[in-house]
Amino acid sequence: MVSDTKKALCDFAFPGELSSDIIMSMRKNKIHGCHYILVKDDMDVHGSSTVGTIDGKEVLKVEDVFPLVANAQIIRLMALHKALQSNGYDFSTPIKQIIPELVMVEEGVADEINCSDLAAHMSGLHRISALQDKNIRRDNIITQLQSIQPVHSFRSTYHQSDIAEPIFELIIERLSKKDYVAFIREEIFGSLKLKYSTISEDDEQRTIIKSNGRDMLKLLMCLPESPIYEHLFKIYKSNIEYPLVDSTQQASGCLSLIKISNNGIDSYENFSIGNGYADLYVDLKEHKARLAVLCKYPEAGGKERCQEFVSWMRGRLINHLVGLSERAEELVSDTSD
Incomplete structure (x- = not known):
């Protein structure tokens, strides 16, 4: 049986507020379904979520690839x-x-x-x-x-x-x-x-x-x-372009990933978009966390909006994962009282 603390941590990692924010951004950018995955090793918290219903219309099922x-x-x-x-x-x-x-x-x-x-x-x-x-x-x-x-x-x-x-x-x-x-x-x-x-x-x-x-x-x-x-x-080249950040000074090329240094947080990432689909991988090695985003967009004029959505998801989920450890200490303290 899952302990109360474990269940509370899992609920904390996938709060309703996060889901609401994602649905709002999907609606704004006309995204036709999204799978997102969060892993936090040091908290033994992990899970995936499929956002497939927008305004009452089902656009994606959990099993869809x-x-x-x-x-x-x-x-x-x-x-x-x-x-x-x-x-x-x-x-x-x-x-x-x-x-x-x-x-x-x-x-x-x-x-x-x-x-x-x-x-x-x-x-x-x-x-x-x-x-x-x-x-x-x-x-x-x-x-x-x-x-x-x-x-x-x-x-x-x-x-x-x-x-x-x-x-x-x-x-x-x-x-x-x-x-x-x-x-x-x-x-x-x-x-x-x-x-x-x-x-x-x-x-x-x-x-x-x-x-x-x-x-x-x-x-x-x-x-x-x-x-x-x-x-x-391993870094092979510094000061390279990466579509999800503004400055080349933030990005360095690694082995298939790109290291981004921003606001004191180092992330290792890869992003692709085209033919109606986009996917993102982000590794927050120092924070023992990883995330991925898979989404679908309308090919007619939807690519730019989808990139905006993935960029927003990237920032939202990175901040969410980085902040989990600190906030979880308070949660564990509360559940043990």
């Missing part, structure tokens, strides 16, 4: 680390040791580039959307890299690129001798018992991972136990 981009990067890195570690490699291992036929345009890069360079966006390579004429897929990425001119010199600056995705997927297939989609299903979804999450491929072999609040809660709860976790916080 949304496509992930920002949070999918964490899942992909967990899978990559597992494949590398099982074969005696790590993120600093030159990729050429795994894929000997790797050839790149910039001299010497093929011998040095590793998974950290790609995950930290320090490769200097284009985004896939800028290379549409090449029809990049994991089954042709090594051939295509032979002719892709870099945007920046290798390791010279931070430049966000999703070209790491097919490369990582190919590495996982080479090392595991399994199809990438099957590997994710078995080694990540299966091991974490993610009941609702799915992975599929589109016609261009781009993988699409979908999940909901309940499964993302399981992921966030176990993440600190993953061998990849501590690697996420």
Whole structure:
């Protein structure tokens, strides 16, 4: 039976006031449903909430899944680390040791580039959307890299690129001798018992991972136990752009995450928006807390409003989690009297 103190802490972590504020912001920004997840390790408080009814109209069910981009990067890195570690490699291992036929345009890069360079966006390579004429897929990425001119010199600056995705997927297939989609299903979804999450491929072999609040809660709860976790916080480049803050001086590039320093609070984040969906991951490492937001918006003119909503959610939930410990001490004192 859950103790009175434990129940009070859980109720305190998800107060009605928070839900009311979120519904109000969703209504204002015309958001068509939202899953949000909160984890506070030092209080043993965690949970997910689905806000799916606005003005009496149901727009989202608890079991409904949304496509992930920002949070999918964490899942992909967990899978990559597992494949590398099982074969005696790590993120600093030159990729050429795994894929000997790797050839790149910039001299010497093929011998040095590793998974950290790609995950930290320090490769200097284009985004896939800028290379549409090449029809990049994991089954042709090594051939295509032979002719892709870099945007920046290798390791010279931070430049966000999703070209790491097919490369990582190919590495996982080479090392595991399994199809990438099957590997994710078995080694990540299966091991974490993610009941609702799915992975599929589109016609261009781009993988699409979908999940909901309940499964993302399981992921966030176990993440600190993953061998990849501590690697996420290493800084590779300072003063970079991040759409949810105003100044580049606040942001630094890490391993797939971006460190934000604001008002004395350090957070490590990733955000993505497009095609009617947005997702956010935030890690408050010093406060032993994590959060995620998944939401849906109308594609016709809704992207800007959705970014405003996610920015608001980010600030609201960060402040909520940071303040929980202090306020919980008062709550525990009250319930023990």
